Amino acid sequence: MTEAQERASDWLAAVDPDNNGHDDRNVALEQMCRSIDGMLRTGKAPIRRVRMSLGVASVEVEWDYPQQVAPQVTVTPAAAPVAVAVAAAPAEAVVPEVVGHAVKSPLVGTFYAAPEPGAAPFVKVGDEVHAGQQIGIVEAMKLMNPVEADRAGVVVEIKVGNAEPVEYDQVLVVLAPSEQE
Structure with a gap:
């Protein structure tokens, strides 16, 4: 159990001492704690400050970005699940537009450009x-998942290096239309 989960458990016990799970504040607080825990795990910079309140459910998170505007996350109550809004993003988070057709990662994992270490890459x-040709592998949970081109073209750019972590829907390879089309 992570430290954030332990704190969430302590807070939940204080809000709902008989642990019947019928208190809406319990659900809101648990969702807020899960959001904070997720941000702690995936953040690219250390979190400087976390402020949390339960009355009118709100969460404020401040990252420690040197000389940049830190993104602020606000969680507000709603009739349905708690909503998260990101007020600002760091400048480096802007993704440039891809020119050509992007072959994207089908899942989160590690990208491999070759079938085995030392072998020639699938594509250069x-x-x-051609459509359906394997261009790489994404390993996720010890399973090797082939990544195939979804259309024909010429490889103009390989955006990910061998054995690099990739996110879902991240651009792996950029294809330009082939002369045969």
């Missing part, structure tokens, strides 16, 4: 590929 810049 300048290679012509």
Whole structure:
């Protein structure tokens, strides 16, 4: 159990001492704690400050970005699940537009450009590929998942290096239309 989960458990016990789970504040607080725990795990910078209140459910998170505007996360109550709104993002989070067709990662994992260590890569810049051709592998939970081109084209850019972690829907390879189309 993480420290945030332990704190959440303590807070939940204080809000709902008989642990019947019928208190809406209990649900809101648990969702807020899960959000904070997730941010702690995935944040690219250390969190400087976390402020949390239960009355009119709100969460404020401040990251320690040197000389940048820190994104602030606000969680507000709603009739349905708690909503999270990101007020600002760091400048480095802006993703440039991809020119050409992007072949994206189908899941989160580690990208491999070759079938095994030391082997030639599936594709190189300048290679012509056809729809359904394997261009890489994404390993997730010890399973090797093939990544295939979803259309024909010429590889103009490989955006991810071998054995690098990738996110869902991250651009792996950029294809330009082939001359045969």
